[in-house]
Amino acid sequence: MFAKTLISSLFIQMLVFPCAVLAAEIPNERQQELLHLVKHDCGSCHGMTLKGGLGTPLTPDKLQGKSVEALSSIIMNGVKGTPMPPWKGILDKQEVTWMVKQLKTGTLESN
């Protein structure tokens, strides 16, 4: 009985708070590392404030029309023929998805 309630409440949480559930799977410490990586590694091409440089701007308004899936796939695989490197091997899919969501919501801009 208890287990059933627990499972259904988890299920409801996943429906209502998919981002919270996903973010909760990445430990806080790792989230800080990822934020650092975005600022310093991605920032070296995309600009420290992500407004663009050698790489395109990664600000919420520029990413608005692009899906989380498409952007995640670009980050995982890179863009052939451009300086954008593939990050798989360094980052896993869950981390990249989390990162894209931060980029899209602009959490990183003020960091």
Ligand code: HEC
């Ligand atoms: C060595 C330079 C370089 C680094 C480092 C780099 N990028 Fe890029 N990135 C680029 C370039 C150049 C493009 C544009 C590719 C093209 O012309 O399609 C790009 C494109 C992208 C795009 C597609 C943007 C769009 O509007 O379609 C995303 C998303 C992205 N990068 C995210 C990242 C993230 C996240 C990191 C760090 C984990 C990162 N990049 C690190 C150079 C870089």
